[in-house]
Amino acid sequence: MKIRGRAYKIERDNINTDEIIPARYLNVSEPEILGKHCMEGIEGNFSKKVRRGDILVVGKNFGCGSSREHAVIAIKSCGVKAIIGESFARIFFRNAINTGLPLVISGGWSKEISTGDTLEIDFEKGVVKNLSTGKRYTVTPFPKFIQEIIKNDGIMKYLKNVKRTETLHTR
Amino acid sequence: MTEKLLLAHTSKRSIFPGEFIYVSVDLALANDITAPIAIKVLKENNIDEVFDPDRVVLVLDHFTPNKDIQSAEQCKFVEAFAKEKRIKHLFSPAGGNMGIEHILLPERGLVLPGQLVIGADSHTCTYGALAAFSTGVGSTDFAYVLAEGKIWLRVPKTIKVIFYGKRKKYVFGKDLILYFISKIGVDGANYMSLEFYDRVSPPLCMEERFTICNMVIECGGKNGLFPYDRITEEFVKFHSRKKYKVYHPDRGAKYEDVIEINVEGISPQVALPSLPSNSVGVDKLEKKIYINQVVIGSCTNGWLYDLKIAAKILVGRRIHPDVRLIVIPATQEIYRQALKEGIIEIFTNAGAIISPPTCGPCLGGHMGILADGERCLATTNRNFVGRMGSTNSEVYLSSPAVAAASAIAGYIISPEEIKK
Numbered sequence: 001m002k003i004r005g006r007a008y009k010i011e012r013d014n015i016n017t018d019e020i021i022p023a024r025y026l027n028v029s030e031p032e033i034l035g036k037h038c039m040e041g042i043e044g045n046f047s048k049k050v051r052r053g054d055i056l057v058v059g060k061n062f063g064c065g066s067s068r069e070h071a072v073i074a075i076k077s078c079g080v081k082a083i084i085g086e087s088f089a090r091i092f093f094r095n096a097i098n099t100g101l102p103l104v105i106s107g108g109w110s111k112e113i114s115t116g117d118t119l120e121i122d123f124e125k126g127v128v129k130n131l132s133t134g135k136r137y138t139v140t141p142f143p144k145f146i147q148e149i150i151k152n153d154g155i156m157k158y159l160k161n162v163k164r165t166e167t168l169h170t171r
Numbered sequence: 172m173t174e175k176l177l178l179a180h181t182s183k184r185s186i187f188p189g190e191f192i193y194v195s196v197d198l199a200l201a202n203d204i205t206a207p208i209a210i211k212v213l214k215e216n217n218i219d220e221v222f223d224p225d226r227v228v229l230v231l232d233h234f235t236p237n238k239d240i241q242s243a244e245q246c247k248f249v250e251a252f253a254k255e256k257r258i259k260h261l262f263s264p265a266g267g268n269m270g271i272e273h274i275l276l277p278e279r280g281l282v283l284p285g286q287l288v289i290g291a292d293s294h295t296c297t298y299g300a301l302a303a304f305s306t307g308v309g310s311t312d313f314a315y316v317l318a319e320g321k322i323w324l325r326v327p328k329t330i331k332v333i334f335y336g337k338r339k340k341y342v343f344g345k346d347l348i349l350y351f352i353s354k355i356g357v358d359g360a361n362y363m364s365l366e367f368y369d370r371v372s373p374p375l376c377m378e379e380r381f382t383i384c385n386m387v388i389e390c391g392g393k394n395g396l397f398p399y400d401r402i403t404e405e406f407v408k409f410h411s412r413k414k415y416k417v418y419h420p421d422r423g424a425k426y427e428d429v430i431e432i433n434v435e436g437i438s439p440q441v442a443l444p445s446l447p448s449n450s451v452g453v454d455k456l457e458k459k460i461y462i463n464q465v466v467i468g469s470c471t472n473g474w475l476y477d478l479k480i481a482a483k484i485l486v487g488r489r490i491h492p493d494v495r496l497i498v499i500p501a502t503q504e505i506y507r508q509a510l511k512e513g514i515i516e517i518f519t520n521a522g523a524i525i526s527p528p529t530c531g532p533c534l535g536g537h538m539g540i541l542a543d544g545e546r547c548l549a550t551t552n553r554n555f556v557g558r559m560g561s562t563n564s565e566v567y568l569s570s571p572a573v574a575a576a577s578a579i580a581g582y583i584i585s586p587e588e589i590k591k
Contacts, residue, residue, distance in 0.1 A: 014357055014358070014446060016553075016555045018534070018535075018553070018555045018556070018557060018558050019555065019556060019557070022535065022557055023204075023233075023534040023535045023536055023558075024535060024536075026204045026233070026234075026534075026536075027234060027238070027239060027241035027242045027245060028241050028245075029207055029208045029211065029245075040562075041556055041557045041562045042556070060358060061357060061358035061361065061391065064357060064358065064391065065293065065388075065553060065555060066293050066534065066553075067205065067291060067292055067293040067307045067308060067309050068204065068205065068309070069205070069208055069309035069310040069311060070204075070208070072309070073208075087358065087361065089358070089361065089391060090361060090362050090391060090393055091293055091307055091308060091309055091388075094308055094309060094312055095308075095309035095310075095311065095312070098309065098311040098312055098315070099311055143191060145191050145323070146191075154311065155311060155312070155315050155323075156212060156215075156216045156311065156314065156315065157216075159216075159315065159318070159319070160216065
């Protein structure tokens, strides 16, 4: 699976899910409404500035705090196709993978990316290319099991398509 | 010990850290915020059956009593689902069965040692205090559990944490976990399991263990637990008559790291905005931090034990006229007990407002939202930007003792100071 898109960078560590979508909007779950308020606390007008197909680039421990899946729904609703982060908080990682939003754990090289760069991510090979700067980065590809979930657009479709073979899951 | 607990919930002979496994779930939990999305996911995928309605718990606690029309709709939606699927455990204001999930479940004896609990709420890690494996997930994960009774997990590495030494007066479990998070950082235990050992004098009580495990998520931990002992046994036997299986840590168990913390030097803590890791000793504060509001409650510190600590400081005193003190007993049962023991009277005499059991202000839901520029000291678990209201408000975290003392003073202060 390959994704190509424009980089949209938020240069900060520990962006928590309260900042991604404040709790006052958790009385609804409609993607359009949640998307409108995405990143309200830290990036004013994020939903207008980010473009459909963008790749979000963030720092360490992205998505820490509350387990609210509304955070992932809001980000996806803004058109973000993938996120490259130095690291991700555990529950956010699960929520993203489970709902088919691919993530890349960079470790640190993503600091070199600027907003507006064109990026290309190859998930099977574990390669990220910055087509604007010509730089190429390698990452450890996710285990097959995680890749399968992403390919199937999330865990529920994976369940439907791949079925319940425990041996396959646990490889 | 976490590995042993996980292994017992697979059909495998052995597991190793880093491995992806499927585990069977003993108890699945969601609330009025996370359940609606999960129910929608089930409907979208045409899944009609719940794996075991007796092992599902739905707690309507975040925005209840319903704060607005949309919250009311969400609760109605969850209640209808619970009825249709014959979910055994539904807790809501209806029938007076109200309470904050992570205190309500142990109180009702729904979580037992040795169990594997998955909850669509990040503070599900609280139940590790009962020597169970429990961790927080999102709504789709919860939907998957409802459908399959299983979940995928990566076996975590474990850090052993030993608290030892004699603790100062007014140093509680909350202070120890805040101090620990300040040392390890907000992602210091990301994806890892924390195994806590209590060698503190006087020993940590069960409520303090719950507080410590509750905040494991604030340093990124997958789960945190205390091995089973006499204190666990006493609590469980009091709250449940059901049988359970105990898993003890292996003698030669491998740990990623061992962290020993001498608690003797730890003073009552306060976490400054806007991360739980910004904790310092209250006695180290350089200037007076004036506050507009104090909140005593939440899944972190809403136990009767916590209310008693605050009441002991507030008895016979009045809070500062510029401070709103909001006290939230975590469950109806705690409320009743507090009434019976005269604690509610102490609070109201001191000038406190008593709220019904709810997560309410902790996540900026309702019952105590902050205005622009306002400051709150809370016994809750997160002090993120805008957590309790305006993005220009501030939240500080502490134990109920520091919170009560500060409500009297009008600024953040050590309980030692107030006693003088």
